[in-house]
Amino acid sequence: MEFNIQPKQDDPQRLLKLNGVDKAFWLGAEEINLMIRAIKQLLGEDDSLYKGEHPNLEAVTFYHPNPEPGSYAQIEGDPNQEAIWDNSNGKWIISGDWQEPTPAQESINYEENFASFPPEGFEDELYVDKEEAKIYIWDDFEGLYILAAGSGVSQSYVDTEIAKVLAAAKAYTDSFSGGNTSPTIHSFYAAHQQDLDYRVTGYFSFPDATFGSKQNPVVQNLTLSPGDATYDRIDMIVANDQGNFEVIEGVPSENPEEPSIDLDTQIRGTIIFVGANATTPVNQTATTVFAEGTAGEFNTSTPSGAARLNLASANTPISGSISIEGTNNEYNDTVRFTPDATITRETFEAFTGFAYKIKNKTAVATPDYPTHRIQIYGKKSNGSNVIAYLEEVDIYGYDSENLNTQKIAVPFSMPANMAEISYINFKVLYNVDPWGFWLDDVQLIGGEEDPISDDFVTREEMEAAIAEINAVKPPIPKAANYIVEATHHDRDIYADSASEIVVTLPKNSTTPIPVNFETHVWWIGAGKVSFNPVTDVTLNIDETEIAEIARRYNAVTLKKIATDVWIAIGALKLAEV
Known part of the structure; x- marks a missing residue:
């Protein structure tokens, strides 16, 4: 579920609708954050919002510059201090820092804010002036809106509103699955x-x-x-x-x-x-970024930490004659991989992940940060720089305590505004105990897999696809001899000519057509319609019939039942006795 809580200042009665349940609750950053988190928890997605423990607000901002609404993180050393994402202002804040005016009980009139009375059925709803960070509610006794809350919306109020939102969200998700969230x-x-x-x-x-x-x-x-x-x-x-x-x-x-x-x-x-006799998957592709530091690979450099990084170490390499070796590395030590020429977006989108082999020199138990991360630097179409941070490597199997060689693959997709790739960074994050590594067999990988991501088909898209499938397809006219092809599946073919039309059944090796394909051929014009299987193709019909349509305005269905084997059923002409 995506959230876009951006109220319109000129429309104070704009409502969030969930399955017919109407609530207006555009509140402060903390309240919005809590509500989104609660909905995510209901949907089994709450952990995706937690961004880990960090030493300060600056570190949270650095590692998660643009998180989804509802994101939060823990500040080290203080279990009660939490950083939350203020989506309205596009920044991380410490929980409790969002300020509103001091609460007051004051009336407001029609000219300043709202209509003189609420819409029917919405007398108990909240209306929020986001610009002034004030919450109003209709006072039926006084016959006007009063200021219900300014700063410090009570926790009990928040808990009550969350419960209402959870009920609405559950009703909304249940409406799609008959009462249960689908797998x-x-x-x-x-x-x-x-x-x-x-x-x-x-x-x-x-x-x-x-x-x-x-x-x-x-x-x-x-x-x-x-x-x-x-x-x-x-x-x-x-x-x-x-x-x-x-x-x-x-x-x-x-x-x-x-x-x-x-x-x-x-x-x-x-x-x-x-494939047949295969010991590796078909179409698995990889482009070498680094293996032996030879021509054809990316160029390696050390923009930071050169004294602690050896780009061609022969000291117990992981494979081949050399590896990249890091010793007593510090935060921000960086190995940079730069292609000989800029990689275009079209080329880069053929890859699905960044893979490499790594071997830790020392075991690092439960570090506050991953020991390293991968960054992709590129440019927008206007020439300005843009950075893509790949997800934390420990999510994809990296173990900081494992001293054996590990092969890690981290998926990526280019940001929508990235037009080209300039270089890729392997960056050290850990800086507490001495840590070092060997790095080798670095690759950009792609292949035949079709991984599922967060890009799911919406209900509207599914309904549109079903409508397209169920739509009546127009017939395909043919005015001369033709060869059956895969695009004719489940289509009516109108053979409309004054002369005979011969329908050829091709060999699968020249015209691939899947098994269970079928097409319906109609005799429309004056010329008769006949069927001709090429050499090595079999057309099965009853022995009392021949491969022609019997009468005008009748049809025969051709169905492929095996490779190069067809049957014909329908209004076939009887053989002469």
């Missing part, structure tokens, strides 16, 4: 490790439980079976109602299809195409 993947990423091994990360909900969160997702290693000796197959990674990810293996076939799943207990995450 949903909130975030998902399947990172290819090696061979047919994947590390899957994400969190998801079923009607009775939510598994994981944005900050603490479910992380699971999965291995696909090797390819079939003869045929390709399509495997699917799903989330299940037991809180796990699992592989649903497809059936090897000449024309493989996605495996079916139980929609009540499983949620589709992604599909992976496994």
Whole structure:
């Protein structure tokens, strides 16, 4: 659920509507923050708003410059001090710092603010003047609006309003699912490790439980079976109602299809195409950023911390002859990867993630910050700079206490206003105990996976798609001989010519058409209509019939039942005896 709480100053009676329940509650930053957080908690999304513990307000702002409404963070050393995101003003504040005028009981008149009486049915509603940060309510006894609250809206009031909003939000979500929230993947990423091994990360909900969160997702290693000796197959990674990810293996076939799943207990995450005899997934692609520091790789540099970073260390490299080595690193030490030429948006969008191998020199137990993070720097179309911060690496399986080599893949998508990529930074964040690392096999990765993100189909989009499917499709006219093609599926073909029209059934190798395809051919013009399968293609008809339509204004349906095998049913001409 998205929130856009931006009241119009010239419309004090603007209402937030949730499933027919009307409430106006544009309050201060704290109250808005609490309400959004409560709704998110109802929907199983509350953890996505928590941005961790930070030493001060500046650190929260640095690491989360533009969070979603309702976000909050803890300030270190003071369990009662909380930073909250003030969405109206676009900044982080310390809870309690949002100021309003001193409360007062004063009346207001028609000329200054509202109509002389509230709309029918809204006598008990609140109306908020956001500019003056005042809350008014209709006093039926006095027959006018009074100032109900200025600064310091009471906690009991907030609790009461939250309860009302929760009830409305639950009614709203129930209206879509018949009483229960539908199974949903909130975030998902399947990172290819090696061979047919994947590390899957994400969190998801079923009607009775939510598994994981944005900050603490479910992380699971999965291995696909090797390819079939003869045929390709399509495997699917799903989330299940037991809180796990699992592989649903497809059936090897000449024309493989996605495996079916139980929609009540499983949620589709992604599909992976496994070729015949394959030991790696098909179409898995990677562009080398750093491996051996040779031509064709990105250029490496150290804009900060050069004395503690060796860009070509032969000291026990992870793989090959060298690795990037960091020793006793400090906050802001940075390894920069710069391509020989600027990467355009179109090129970069072919990639889905940033992958690398890392090995810690020392174990760091539960650090306040991740030891490092990835930043992508680029430019807008007007030439100004823009930065994309990838999500924290520990969300995607990085373990600061693990001294073995770890392969990490962090998903990314370019900001909407980023037109090109200038360089990528590997930046050190940890600066308490001595920490060092080896870094190697850095890649931009892409492939055939189709990870589910927060970009879900809306109810309106779904209804539009259903309407399109159910819409009556116009016939396709044909005035001469033609070859059947995949676009003719479930369409009426009007053969309308004074001369005979021959309908050719092609070989699948030249004109791919899926099994179960069917099309309906109508004889409209004066010329007869016949069917001609090419060499090695079989058209099955009754032995008493021939491959022609019997009479004008009649139809025959052609259906493909196997590769290069068809049947024809309908008004076929009887063979002459």
